[in-house]
Amino acid sequence: MPSAAVALIGLLAAACGATEATAAGPAGTTAVTTPAAGPARTPPPEPRAVRGAAADAGRPAAGSGALPHARATGPTPDTPSATPSKPGKTPTPVASTGPGEGVVDVLAPPGYVEWGGTDPKVNWVTPFQAKTGCKVNLRTYDPAATAAGARPLDPGSFDVVAAPPEVAGKLVDEGGVAPLNTSLISAYHDIPKQLRRLQTRKGDAYGVPYLWGINEALYDSSKEGPKTAAALYGGTGKVMLKDSPLTIADAALVLKRRGAGIEDPFQLTPSQLDDAIGLLSRGRSDERVYWRDPIEVVQGLASGSVRLAQGTPYHRDVLSLAGRSVEAAGGPVTGWADMWMVSSSAAHPSCAYEWLDWTGSTKVQKEAAEWVGLAPANKEACTGRAGRICSDYASFEDVYFASRPSKNCGGGDKECAPYGQWVERWKRLVG
Numbered sequence: 104m105p106s107a108a109v110a111l112i113g114l115l116a117a118a119c120g121a122t123e124a125t126a127a128g129p130a131g132t133t134a135v136t137t138p139a140a141g142p143a144r145t146p147p148p149e150p151r152a153v154r155g156a157a158a159d160a161g162r163p164a165a166g167s168g169a170l171p172h173a174r175a176t177g178p179t180p181d182t183p184s185a186t187p188s189k190p191g192k193t194p195t196p197v198a199s200t201g202p203g204e205g206v207v208d209v210l211a212p213p214g215y216v217e218w219g220g221t222d223p224k225v226n227w228v229t230p231f232q233a234k235t236g237c238k239v240n241l242r243t244y245d246p247a248a249t250a251a252g253a254r255p256l257d258p259g260s261f262d263v264v265a266a267p268p269e270v271a272g273k274l275v276d277e278g279g280v281a282p283l284n285t286s287l288i289s290a291y292h293d294i295p296k297q298l299r300r301l302q303t304r305k306g307d308a309y310g311v312p313y314l315w316g317i318n319e320a321l322y323d324s325s326k327e328g329p330k331t332a333a334a335l336y337g338g339t340g341k342v343m344l345k346d347s348p349l350t351i352a353d354a355a356l357v358l359k360r361r362g363a364g365i366e367d368p369f370q371l372t373p374s375q376l377d378d379a380i381g382l383l384s385r386g387r388s389d390e391r392v393y394w395r396d397p398i399e400v401v402q403g404l405a406s407g408s409v410r411l412a413q414g415t416p417y418h419r420d421v422l423s424l425a426g427r428s429v430e431a432a433g434g435p436v437t438g439w440a441d442m443w444m445v446s447s448s449a450a451h452p453s454c455a456y457e458w459l460d461w462t463g464s465t466k467v468q469k470e471a472a473e474w475v476g477l478a479p480a481n482k483e484a485c486t487g488r489a490g491r492i493c494s495d496y497a498s499f500e501d502v503y504f505a506s507r508p509s510k511n512c513g514g515g516d517k518e519c520a521p522y523g524q525w526v527e528r529w530k531r532l533v534g
Contacts, residue, residue: 194278194280194281194282194447202453203235203236203237203451203453203454203457204237204450204451204452204453204454205236205237205238205451205454206237206238206239206240206451206454207237207238207239207240207262207263207451207454207455207457207458208240208242208260208261208262208263208450208451209239209240209241209242209261209262209263209264209458210241210242210243210244210256210260210261210263210264210265211241211242211243211244211264211265212243212244212245212246212265212267212441213243214474214475215265215313215314215441215471215475216228216239216241216265217470217471217474218239218241225470225474227461227462227466227467227470227471228241231457231458231461234461235454235457235461237451237454237457237458239458242261244256246266246267246269246270247347249270249273250267250269250270250273250507250522250526251348251523251526252523252526256270256274256279258274258278258279258280258446258447258448258449259446259448259450261446261449262445262446262449262450262451262452262454262455262458263443263444263445263446263449263455263458263459264280264443264444264446265313265441265442265443265444266310266441266442266443266444267439267441267505268301268302268349268439268440268504268505268506268507269348269349269505269507269522270507271302271309271310271442271444271507272302272506272507272509272522273507273522274309274444275302275304275309276507276509278447279446279447280309280310280444280445280446280447281309281445281446281447281449282304282307282308282309283307283308283309283310283311283445283459284456285308285311287456287459287460288311288456288459288460288463289460289463289464290460290463290464290465290481290483291311291463293463293465293481293482293483294311294312294463294480294481294482295480295482295499297499297504298312298315298440298480298504299312301440301442301504301506302442302444309442309444310442310443310444311442311443311444311459311462311463311480312440312441312442312480313440313441313442313443313462313463313468313471313479313480314440314441314468314471314472314475314477314478314479314480315438315439315440315441315477315478315480315496315504316415316416316417316438316439316477316478316496317415317416317436317437317438317496317502318345318350318353318413318414318415318436318437318438319413319414319415319416319419319431319432319436320332320334320335320411320412320413320431320432321400321404321411321412321413321414321418321419321422321429321430321431321432322334322410322411322412322429322430322431322432323404323407323410323427323428323429324428324429324430325428326407326410328340328410330411330430330432331432331433331434332353332356332357332432332434332436333357333360334410334411334432335353335357335411335413336354336357336382336383336385336386337382337385337386338386338410339390340390340409340410341390341391341392341403341408341409341410342390342391342392342409342410342411342412342413343392343393343394343399343400343403343409343411343412343413343414344383344391344392344393344394344412344413345393345394345413346393346394346395346533347529348522348525348526348528348529349369349437349439349505349525350383350413350529351371351376351379351380351383351525351528351529352368352369352371352379352437352503352505353368353413353436353437354379354380354382354383355368355369355371355375355378355379356368356435356436356437356503357382358375358378358379358382359435360434360435363375363378367503367506367512367513368437368503369437369503369505369506369507369508369513370506370508370509370512370513370515370519371508371519371520372512372517372518372519372520373518373519373520373524375520376520376524376525376528380528380532383532384532388534392409393533394412397414397415397418400412400413400414400418401418401421401422404418404422404427404429405422405425405427411432415476415477416431416492416495416496416497417476417477417492417495419431419495420491420492420495434501435501435502435503436501436502436503437502437503437504437505438499438502438503438504438505439504439505440480440504440505441477443458443459443462443463445459463480463481464481465481465483465484466484468480468481468484468489469484469485469486469487469489472484472489472492472493473487473488473489473492476492477492478492478493478495478496479492479493507522508520508521508522508524508525509521509522
């Protein structure tokens with residue numbers, strides 16, 4: 104089972120006052136409460152890194168649906184630049200790559216790139232450097248602040264970036280990333296079309312899907328009370344919602360099921376946005392808890408302090424392994440996919456493509472899925488411990504994948520509320 108789940112089961116036991124919480128390992132193994140210690144060895148050299156990266160490496164960015172390997176503390180690195188460069192003409196895909204430049208500047212949320220700094224056995228940077236000769240300069244950033252415009256990214260400060268939908272859409276729209284020559288990425292067509300087409304414009308692909316997840320309404324099946332996604336918005340008792348403007352889309356999806364005329368829960372007209380905010384505002388404000396650390400979901404449901412929570416299949420799996428009767432409400436759900444993208448101003452394009460090829464591979468996506476707790480985009484990576492995660496996420500059926508809300512409704516004819524309005528309305532809601 105993923106090391107993140109093992110660590111979280113231990114935290115869950117502590118949160119609930121239990122003396123022991125065990126998780127079944129693979130067949131024939133003994134149940135464990137903490138990750139098994141690996142062989143003692145000298146950790147591999149870290150990439151030329153980042154202020155605070157070692158401290159944050161196991162902790163996904165705030166608002167992510169991923170589960171961390173362990174609760175980490177330490178400074179949060181600054182975004183590479185607060186002054187984005189202005190894009191020039193529309194970038195075009197490279198025709199081919201030449202010899203590697205010897206270095207690649209990588210930008211990612213904490214936990215998405217590992218070099219053995221948190222766990223010596225979790226390392227997909229050192230093998231990449233040995234294979235390609237491209238030394239990794241790693242920096243981390245906060246996607247939530249970047250998406251809202253508080254810390255915009257300068258395309259000149261990175262070669263490749265791992266971006267969630269709200270960041271990816273902004274980079275594509277502003278010309279900060281270049282369309283890809285997917286023929287240079289060997290595992291690209293092992294990734295399902297449903298994920299590959301999420302960041303495309305006029306037939307051009309702008310991202311290589313990395314990890315993906317879905318948002319579920321989770322509840323304790325042993326207790327009485329409503330057990331639907333709509334029950335997150337109203338009723339008696341505390342509920343937990345992800346502290347993200349895109350949570351508005353989950354409320355919009357409930358309205359869509361009621362026949363509100365919504366086509367895409369991530370592309371809402373101003374009146375539809377009003378309706379979704381109205382649904383989110385129902386009930387007493389002190390009965391809504393907004394989580395940023397995924398551990399809060401596990402603790403809230405395990406302790407019984409909340410009646411429902413917006414979470415992921417991996418939250419549900421961890422709680423189930425710890426003996427908690429937590430299930431997910433049925434019906435359509437929202438989801439998201441994180442993408443690796445190449446800067447339109449990449450100083451090291453050949454090494455950038457080497458990195459995209461590497462992170463799209465079965466081996467790396469399997470390791471990343473096991474570490475972060477999200478499903479790998481490469482379907483061939485669903486083996487071993489990652490296979491359990493893939494089974495949690497099952498299929499793309501009834502999943503509405505996130506896109507950055509835009510004024511043109513993602514390319515439609517209507518006028519929609521852009522992402523900035525979502526951010527403003529969310530801040531007013533949360534306070």
